[in-house]
Amino acid sequence: MSRCLAERSIDHVVLERGEIANSWRTERWDSLRLLTPNWQSRLPGFSYEGDDPDGYRTVPEVVAFIDRYAQVISAPVRTRTRVVSLRREDNGYLVATDQGDWRCRTVVLATGACNIADVPAVAAAAPPSLAQLTPMHYRNPGQLPEGGVLVVGASATGTQIADEIHRSGRPVTLAVGQHIRAPRMYRGMDIEWWMDAAGVLDERYDQVDDIDRVRRVPSLQLTGSPSRTTLDLNALTGIGVRLVGRLVGIQSGKALFSGSLRNMCALSDLKMVRLLDTLDAWANANGIDHAVEPPQRFPPTKVEGTPLLALDLGGGEIKTIIWATGFRPDYSWLHVPAFDRKGRLRHDGGIVCSPGLYVLGLQFLRRRKSALIDGAGDDARDLSDHLVACLDGRVTVVPT
Amino acid sequence: MSGSNAQVDNGVNVQALMDARAALSGAPEGAQFEWRAICTWKNGTHSHSTVKSFFGLGEEQRHKSTFSYDADHPEIFASEDLGATPVEFVLVALGSCLTAGIAAIAQRRGIQLRSVSATIEGAMDIQGILGIDSDVRNGFNGIKVTYDIDADASRSDIEALVAQSQKRSAVYDIITNPTNVTVEVA
Numbered sequence: 332m333s334r335c336l337a338e339r340s341i342d343h344v345v346l347e348r349g350e351i352a353n354s355w356r357t358e359r360w361d362s363l364r365l366l367t368p369n370w371q372s373r374l375p376g377f378s379y380e381g382d383d384p385d386g387y388r389t390v391p392e393v394v395a396f397i398d399r400y401a402q403v404i405s406a407p408v409r410t411r412t413r414v415v416s417l418r419r420e421d422n423g424y425l426v427a428t429d430q431g432d433w434r435c436r437t438v439v440l441a442t443g444a445c446n447i448a449d450v451p452a453v454a455a456a457a458p459p460s461l462a463q464l465t466p467m468h469y470r471n472p473g474q475l476p477e478g479g480v481l482v483v484g485a486s487a488t489g490t491q492i493a494d495e496i497h498r499s500g501r502p503v504t505l506a507v508g509q510h511i512r513a514p515r516m517y518r519g520m521d522i523e524w525w526m527d528a529a530g531v532l533d534e535r536y537d538q539v540d541d542i543d544r545v546r547r548v549p550s551l552q553l554t555g556s557p558s559r560t561t562l563d564l565n566a567l568t569g570i571g572v573r574l575v576g577r578l579v580g581i582q583s584g585k586a587l588f589s590g591s592l593r594n595m596c597a598l599s600d601l602k603m604v605r606l607l608d609t610l611d612a613w614a615n616a617n618g619i620d621h622a623v624e625p626p627q628r629f630p631p632t633k634v635e636g637t638p639l640l641a642l643d644l645g646g647g648e649i650k651t652i653i654w655a656t657g658f659r660p661d662y663s664w665l666h667v668p669a670f671d672r673k674g675r676l677r678h679d680g681g682i683v684c685s686p687g688l689y690v691l692g693l694q695f696l697r698r699r700k701s702a703l704i705d706g707a708g709d710d711a712r713d714l715s716d717h718l719v720a721c722l723d724g725r726v727t728v729v730p731t
Numbered sequence: 732m733s734g735s736n737a738q739v740d741n742g743v744n745v746q747a748l749m750d751a752r753a754a755l756s757g758a759p760e761g762a763q764f765e766w767r768a769i770c771t772w773k774n775g776t777h778s779h780s781t782v783k784s785f786f787g788l789g790e791e792q793r794h795k796s797t798f799s800y801d802a803d804h805p806e807i808f809a810s811e812d813l814g815a816t817p818v819e820f821v822l823v824a825l826g827s828c829l830t831a832g833i834a835a836i837a838q839r840r841g842i843q844l845r846s847v848s849a850t851i852e853g854a855m856d857i858q859g860i861l862g863i864d865s866d867v868r869n870g871f872n873g874i875k876v877t878y879d880i881d882a883d884a885s886r887s888d889i890e891a892l893v894a895q896s897q898k899r900s901a902v903y904d905i906i907t908n909p910t911n912v913t914v915e916v917a
Contacts, residue, residue: 589907605891
């Protein structure tokens with residue numbers, strides 16, 4: 332956004348509560364790598380120039396990448412400047428920080444979708460003897476007591492953490508709700524290459540059937556390992572991870588799991604086949620069928636005959652619970668009437684229903700790729716155009 | 732795949748359902764329903780239940796007529812067998828809920844159904860209800876539903892219908908997830 336604003340000669344500052352790439356420096360586990368290949372992190376005027384375009388960045392590499400971009404574009408970043416409140420004032424906004432106040436006509440919220448680990452209320456009923464961690468504070472299996480671990484949530488975070496914890500000798504039970512299965516490699520190419528090339532990632536928010544539903548769909552169950560392997564539920568059961576249904580309650584020290592595991596897996600398998608059908612049809616229509624390997628179909632997710640419905644959390648088998656149940660943004664400092672009844676920011680493709688206020692980096696904000704590093708550029712271009720028009724008085728946003 | 736298709740008629744008014752959904756997302760209080768049944772003991776294990784009124788859309792509602800059901804146990808339980816067993820009503824509820832969902836979703840997805848039938852089987856070890864073995868639960872060990880569907884759609888589209896119907900089914904949710912139950916004496 333800073334680069335796009337500079338291109339449009341808009342004076343601006345970038346406020347950062349810590350150091351550049353702060354959440355990557357402070358809120359990620361040790362083994363995490365970016366889910367998208369190196370070539371795919373294309374920012375306005377900047378892209379990968381190293382010798383491993385198909386690799387996946389480690390967290391320190393992501394930090395270095397963002398750091399370097401800030402330098403290259405001479406972004407006017409004020410580090411160690413925490414915004415404590417933002418409210419409407421006169422014809423603009425008053426931004427209060429721990430380093431003084433700013434007044435401005437427009438504000439772009441680029442704090443991301445993952446500020447708070449979303450832990451379900453049932454966590455409060457877990458026996459106090461258990462260690463409980465969210466991905467914000469999890470770093471590596473060595474942090475955990477010896478013994479069994481219940482990992483709740485089977486999207487990218489839950490599956491990656493379940494995999495390394497189980498391999499560390501702590502038997503993992505994985506509670507599986509809605510999830511989106513995807514192979515890392517398909518017909519010899521990275522799944523992200525396919526989705527990029529076939530235009531899936533460019534699909535716009537105003538072209539989909541039900542944007543509210545699409546924005547709630549969990550992210551792809553992917554991992555960015557150097558071996559480029561697929562980490563799906565079959566890979567996890569293959570190393571001995573036990574699958575159970577969605578965690579639906581904790582009563583009398585017992586975790587209760589939904590009987591819906593089989594359907595959750597069936598839905599996910601069907602969705603994956605639909606995605607692969609789309610990609611195959613695109614390859615065929617664009618004459619690249621012979622440039623890639625033949626179409627593949629993967630075995631359905633294996634679910635044992637009678638998955639466990641209850642697990643005694645006080646019996647000693649489970650020592651730790653990891654809540655990989657998603658994240659949500661923290662808007663506690665945002666004092667603008669722009670929220671729906673569920674506390675979600677109301678916006679139209681990033682244009683918040685408060686004049687001159689914008690948001691970036693949320694799931695399917697303007698395009699399917701909006702939450703990826705690679706999606707920031709197109710969204711920032713669109714929104715900076717709107718922002719300029721707003722400053723010129725050419726567009727009006729009606730507060731609702 | 733999206734939108735209702737004019738050539739497809741499964742007898743479901745999808746537009747009315749979509750309109751209701753749109754209206755209730757703006758007025759969640761109207762979405763608060765209460766479903767009711769009245770059960771009266773007759774004799775032995777035989778009872779008679781009726782379903783007539785419910786609450787929803789902010790007011791009392793009434794079925795077009797009063798529906799009634801007899802429940803009993805089979806003769807091998809030394810009963811009169813004057814109706815289906817209560818657990819069979821649970822199977823009926825699951826099958827009819829999933830099947831209604833299949834019709835609605837098929838309509839929405841533009842899939843013409845020609846025939847849909849389901850066999851719903853609930854396996855039970857009655858050592859639980861007889862108190863023979865306290866490690867055996869009273870309820871089903873598991874429920875198996877097998878659909879036989881003839882429709883203008885591929886097998887994977889039909890599987891997707893059945894999967895989506897489970898995702899949206901009230902009875903499927905009631906059976907697969909815990910529910911707090913309060914039973915009082917008035």
